[in-house]
Amino acid sequence: MDSFLAQYIDPYYLRILVLIGINLILALGLNIITGVTGQLSMGHAGFMSIGAYTSAILSMQFGYPYFLSLLAGALMAALFGFLIGIPTLRLEGDYLAMVTIGFAEIIKVFFLNFEPGGKAVGLSGIPQNTTFVIVWVIVLIVIILNARLLRTRMGRAFYAIRENEIAAESCGINTTRLKVLAFTIGSFLGGLGGGLYAHYMYFIRPQDFAFMKSIELLNMVVLGGMGSIPGTILGTTILTLAPEMLRVVAEYRLLFYGALLVILMIFRPNGLLGDIRIYDIKKRFRKKEVETCRS
Amino acid sequence: MPILELKDVTQEFGGLRALNAVNLTVEEKQIFGIIGPNGAGKTTLFNIITGIYVPTQGELLFKNEIINKTPPYTVARMGIARTFQNIRLFNKLSVLDNVKVGSHGVTRAGVFGNMLGLPASRREEKELTEKAQLLLHLVGLYEKRWEYADSLAYGEQRRLEIARALALNPTLLLLDEPAAGMNSSEKVDLMELIHKIRDDKNLTILLVEHDMNLVMNICEQIAVLEYGKKIAEGPPEIVKNNKKVIRSYLGVEA
Numbered sequence: 181m182d183s184f185l186a187q188y189i190d191p192y193y194l195r196i197l198v199l200i201g202i203n204l205i206l207a208l209g210l211n212i213i214t215g216v217t218g219q220l221s222m223g224h225a226g227f228m229s230i231g232a233y234t235s236a237i238l239s240m241q242f243g244y245p246y247f248l249s250l251l252a253g254a255l256m257a258a259l260f261g262f263l264i265g266i267p268t269l270r271l272e273g274d275y276l277a278m279v280t281i282g283f284a285e286i287i288k289v290f291f292l293n294f295e296p297g298g299k300a301v302g303l304s305g306i307p308q309n310t311t312f313v314i315v316w317v318i319v320l321i322v323i324i325l326n327a328r329l330l331r332t333r334m335g336r337a338f339y340a341i342r343e344n345e346i347a348a349e350s351c352g353i354n355t356t357r358l359k360v361l362a363f364t365i366g367s368f369l370g371g372l373g374g375g376l377y378a379h380y381m382y383f384i385r386p387q388d389f390a391f392m393k394s395i396e397l398l399n400m401v402v403l404g405g406m407g408s409i410p411g412t413i414l415g416t417t418i419l420t421l422a423p424e425m426l427r428v429v430a431e432y433r434l435l436f437y438g439a440l441l442v443i444l445m446i447f448r449p450n451g452l453l454g455d456i457r458i459y460d461i462k463k464r465f466r467k468k469e470v471e472t473c474r475s
Numbered sequence: 476m477p478i479l480e481l482k483d484v485t486q487e488f489g490g491l492r493a494l495n496a497v498n499l500t501v502e503e504k505q506i507f508g509i510i511g512p513n514g515a516g517k518t519t520l521f522n523i524i525t526g527i528y529v530p531t532q533g534e535l536l537f538k539n540e541i542i543n544k545t546p547p548y549t550v551a552r553m554g555i556a557r558t559f560q561n562i563r564l565f566n567k568l569s570v571l572d573n574v575k576v577g578s579h580g581v582t583r584a585g586v587f588g589n590m591l592g593l594p595a596s597r598r599e600e601k602e603l604t605e606k607a608q609l610l611l612h613l614v615g616l617y618e619k620r621w622e623y624a625d626s627l628a629y630g631e632q633r634r635l636e637i638a639r640a641l642a643l644n645p646t647l648l649l650l651d652e653p654a655a656g657m658n659s660s661e662k663v664d665l666m667e668l669i670h671k672i673r674d675d676k677n678l679t680i681l682l683v684e685h686d687m688n689l690v691m692n693i694c695e696q697i698a699v700l701e702y703g704k705k706i707a708e709g710p711p712e713i714v715k716n717n718k719k720v721i722r723s724y725l726g727v728e729a
Contacts, residue, residue, distance in 0.1 A: 325590040332589040332600055333575075333582055336568070340576045343565035350525060350559075352551035352580015352643060361586065407567075459569075459621045 182311040200420045201315035207400040207416045209369025215406040217362040218342030220277045223284030227257040229389035231371025232378035236306045246309040250375040257371020265363035291386040302385025310380035405454025478503045484533035493519045495703040506680045508694030515700040517683040526550040552580040556645035558636040560652045566625035574607040577642030610638040630661045650682040
C-alpha cells in the first residue's frame with residue numbers, strides 16, 4: 181500500500197501528509213485537555229517527548245516490536261499525565277499553564293542529560309517503521325473513538341467542567357477525577373504521537389520538543405475552535421501546511437505565520453469552527469427558504 | 476419523617492458569622508420556603524446543604540445520614556439537586572445536553588464504554604435522551620432543545636436549570652430564587668410547575684425567594700433568617716403576622 185502510494189505521490193507531499201497525521205493525533209489529545217475540558221496545558225510537547233524517547237529506546241536498545249514500543253511510549257506518557265494531573269489540576273487557568281510549562285521544561289532538561297537518550301546530541305538510527313498508512317489508520321481510529329466519547333456521557337461531563345465547574349459538581353460530576361482522566365487521555369495521545377514521530381524522523385533530540393512545539397500544538401486547537409474535532413482537524417491542517425506554503429516568502433515566513441494567526445483570531449475569536457454546529461448551518465438554510473417563499 | 480435536618484449549624488468566614496446556630500427540619504414532600512433580607516445567609520445555607528461549604532459547627536442530616544463533609548458531587552448523587560441564584564448553565568452546550576449532563580450522577584457508562592459504543596453504554600444513552608426529552612416537555616423547552624443554553628431568554632434559562640436538576644432523580648430539590656427576573660405570568664406558570672413536580676416526582680422542595688406572593692402561595696412551611704439567625708418559623712399565615720418578621724423584612728403597611 182505504502183509503496184503503491186509512493187509511486188503516485190511526490191515524497192515531499194507524502195511527508196507533509198504524514199506530519200499532518202502525527203500532528204492531528206497530538207492536537208486531538210491536547211483538544212481533550214484544553215479544548216474540551218478547559219484546562220490550559222502549555223506543555224504538551226513534554227508528553228510527546230516522553231512517548232518519543234520511550235518508544236525509540238525500547239525499539240533500538242531492547243529490540244521491542246514497533247507497535248509494542250509505540251504502545252509503551254503512549255502508556256508511559258499517560259502515566260506521567262496521570263501523576264502530574266493529580267496535584268496540578270487543583271490549579272486553574274494561568275497557574276496550571278505555568279506548571280505545565282515548567283513540567284515540559286523539566287522533561288526537556290532531563291533528556292538533555294539522559295545518557296541512554298544520547299544527551300543533547302539526541303538519538304539517531306531509530307528504525308523508520310512509521311508509514312503513511314499506519315499514521316492515517318491510527319488517525320482515523322483516534323477520530324472515531326474521540327467523536328464517540330465527546331457525544332456521550334463522559335465527553336459531555338468534560339464539556340460541563342469547562343463551562344461551569346460548580347454546576348458540574350452539582351450534577352454529580354467528580355470534577356477532580358474527570359480532569360485527571362482528561363489529562364491522562366490527552367497525554368496518552370501525546371505519547372502516541374511522539375512515538376510515531378520518532379519512528380518517522382529517524383532522529384530525535386530534546387530541542388525538537390521545546391516550548392515552541394507546545395505552543396504550536398496549542399495554536400492548532402485554538403485556531404480550529406476549542407473542543408471541536410472538525411475544528412482541530414482544520415486548524416492542524418492549516419498550521420502544518422502554512423510554513424510549507426509560505427516558503428515562497430523565504431525569510432519572512434515566520435512573520436507571515438504570526439500575522440496569519442493574529443488576523444484569524446481577530447475575525448474568528450472562537451476559532452474557525454469553534455461555535456458552528458451542523459444544526460446551525462441547517463437552521464440558516466431553513467430560514468432562507470422561508471424568506472424566499474415570502475418574496 | 477424529616478428528610479433534612481440542620482442542628483445548630485454555624486458558618487464562619489474569617490471573623491464573619493454568616494450563619495449562627497440555625498436549626499431547621501424539613502419534612503418529606505414539603506414545600507419549604509426560606510426568606511429574609513439580603514445577606515441573611517440564605518444562599519450560604521444552600522451551599523452548606525449541597526456540600527460546597529463545610530459548616531464550622533453543627534450537624535447536617537439527610538435521610539438520617541450525616542453529610543457535613545460530603546463533597547458536592549456525592550451530595551448530588553445521594554439525591555439533592557439544586558438550581559443557582561446566578562444562573563449557572565453550560566452555556567455552549569445544547570439545551571438537551573444540559574439536561575443530559577444533569578443525569579451524570581445517576582448513570583454509569585465509563586470512558587471505554589462510551590468510546591467503543593458498548594451495548595450497555597448505548598442503551599443508557601438512549602434512555603438518557605428519552606428522559607431528557609420528557610423533562611424538556613415538562614418545563615416547556617422541548618422545541619428549543621438544539622439551541623445553545625445561553626441563547627435562551629432569562630425565564631427559560633431558569634426553567635432549564637430546574638429540568639437539569641430534575642434529571643438527577645432527586646428526592647430533595649433546592650431552588651435558589653427561581654422566580655427572579657420573571658414576569659407575573661411566568662411566575663404563575665412557575666408555581667404550577669413547582670406543585671406539579673412535587674406531586675409527580677415525590678419531591679421535597681426547599682426554596683429561597685424574595686417574591687412574597689409566590690412564597691406565601693406555595694410554601695407549606697416558612698423559615699425567616701436575619702443576620703444568620705432564624706427569627707421565625709411556621710406556616711405562611713403565622714409567619715406573615717409575626718411582629719419581628721414584619722419589622723425586619725416584610726415592612727409595615729403605610
